[in-house]
Amino acid sequence: MNTQPPPSLEVRGLAYAYPDGHQALFGVDLTVGRGERVALLGPNGAGKTTLVLHLNGIHTAGAGSVTVAGLPVAKRNLAEIRRRVGIVFQDPDDQLFMPTVREDVAFGPATSGLRGAELEARVVAALTQVGMAEYADRPPHHLSFGQRRRVAVATVLAMEPEILVLDEPSSNLDPASRRELADILRALDVTVLMVTHDLPYALELCPRAVILSEGVIAADGPTRKLLGDAELMGAHRLELPFGFDPTSVASR
Amino acid sequence: MHVPDGMINLPVSAAAGVVAAGAVAASLRGARRELGSGPLAEGHGAERTAPLAGLVAAFIFAVQMLNFPVAAGTSGHLLGGALAAILVGPYTGVLCIAVVLLMQGILFADGGLTALGVNITVMGVVTVIVSYGIFRGLLRVLPRKRRSVTVSAFVAALVSVPAAAAAFTLLYAIGGTTDIPIGKVLTAMVGVHVLIGIGEAAITALTVGAVIAVRPDLVHGARGLAAPLKLRVDGELVDAPAPAAGPAVPVAARSPRGLLAAGLGTALLLAGVVSFYASANPDGLEKVAADKGIDKEVEEHAAADSPLADYGVKDISNARLSGGLAGMIGVGATVVVGSGIFYVVHRRRTTNAPGSSGPSASASASAEQA
């Protein structure tokens, strides 16, 4: 796992309690190497979203540490951390808040000071990566849901992140959009952490998976092996779709 | 009630513009504190202002399209000043209404560009200050229960509408381009708007009640009633600000109680008189319908098209002059309005004294009692 230093993401002993005392994370340890694609699985309420919001410093660790490519997540590094960690939220309407696709994709890089031709090049490159370049001047709400999800990915890619964090990327997508997004993600040369309930999607895209359950990492291993372990899956309220057999699916 | 160009003369329009600009400037600062001082927004006030106020403005804009049937095919809709003030606080409320009015003026030509200051002052600043003042005042007097919140919201919204009408009449008295006998205007304006206010009040109270049942922490005006800490799945980190050592309620703050009780009494009496009038005279509700909702078809076409593409004609002729209403109603309403304004001014003076932020001071004070 720890082949090339430093890893894209290193979480050590992360614990966090909400202000009302409800504790969501109980010491999470997770290392994601550069270029890896990892699926973060877990039942509702396991703390997945809480964990994700620690990765770019929206939540601050109660105990433990988060390091992104060697840089600790702390207040003084926040600007750089948020450039390095690109989070794609579940509802693209939340993510696409600017009046046009172009401005939305430009928002991140422009905030970090990019201007003019360089900015434009960055926007075009990001939109091209997700196949949405010809929609640059459209308002986001005139796009289909799948297109909006792709633009949401582009908004984050435009920041050239170290690690791409996707929250339920396949939710609400029709099968064609789902496959198109998978093709896009597979083609990216970037570390990916994918939070999902869509187990076949996880198997399709991520060689490695971790299960977050009750605030700790309960399992960590090859996705196919985890999904094939019926006992483990059942213990953490994870269920495969009817008729889906992970051991029989050819890996890509 | 959107005032067109040419109804109020230029000097008064300009003066109202200055008032509106001042209020918006103050609100920009105040909203930062309001949105930043919530139970879960530690230190993010400035950054939260734009997205939250923008979304609330969009909500107000949308809710003005939600139609409330009155009777037999007529319907009304919400104006939203009181609702915004109670839900998100007075500063953010003023900001949201001002932005809605600005956009309505520029995009839909609803309300004249030179009358923008008048419109913001009357519909934004006056309604928000009056309703929020009354709301907070009543909350302080009434027992600490959820029902009190809805009752206070009802009264606050009820009074805010005729208060706006009275403010408009005042501006018209100073700078109206045609001499209409002001007494007549006031009586008619306030009278008609008390009726409109009933609709506004009922809907505001129901809406606030619905929010407080699910997310009491979101009702800015009633933060004191909620538990101080709330779990928020996608909220951000707050250092549990324990209700520590909140400044005790200043003694002075209790003094307007008598005044408020009197105001409340008047308002209730008023409501009683008006509803009596309404039931004795079936035209009453129909008048509300005519005034609030010429747009009985808006529901259908709002459903057919996006609101930005499609904008129904709303609140027609609030200024409809008919002398049929008792002057007493007008007088009663102005008394309540006056005491409301007095209370707000008074309260501002007393709560600003303890320091940091008004809402949180009273919130922590009430948390002690809870």
Add this chain to the structure above:
Amino acid sequence: MGAGHAHKLYRHGHSPVHALPPHCKLAAVLCFVLVVVSTPREAVWAFGLYAVLLAGVAALARVPAGFLLRRMLIEVPFVAFAVLMPFVVPGDQVQFLGLSLSVPGLWGAWNVLAKGTLGVAASVLLASTTELRALLLGLQRLKLPPMLVQIASFMIRYGDVITDELRRMSIARRSRGFEARGVRHWGVLGKSAGALFIRSYERGERVHLAMMSRGYTGTMPVIDEMTASRAQWTSAAALPLSALAVCLLGWTLL
């Protein structure tokens, strides 16, 4: 008032009016309305000239008259107000078709109608030749506080999203056999409004998170820099300047 309103605000086009920078147009419309409002009401012909000026702009912008007039229905409420004036304003009375009308009331009605209508027409022309986003950028260029512009652009961006939610809630209600008919159904509608508020507010919080995740610290980055040339300012100024000439003429001929 039903289907007549079902149309877009903005009419796409490539006319010289469309091509002007938005802040020039905004300033021009504002100055024009100011001039109109300061014209004495007795100079009836002046208002006719203003209308001709606006018609000229509309023709230049290739905005059809029918479109313009439909959009101007927004002024119906204050027409109703104006119509009442001759009946309630005291003063010299004239007899017309058997009705007794007051002279100052008639002047007052004329004043509000003429000025209000011209104001509405000017704003409608502005909105139908300028894209929403451009209008916002124009406001920013005209030194409206940036925070206000940000709030307005969020409102525009999410207006559709939230109204969509409202519509879905309405469909859900009706699918379960609920038809709001009278006051006794207000409770349900109030709950809908409450739910809508919660959704809007929570979305605002999520949008804020998404913004922070991309480095937002309270100010919007400048992405599109807009400038106007002297020539553009001059052509935008043509409307208010000719109006000003008419206005001054109106005062001197009075």
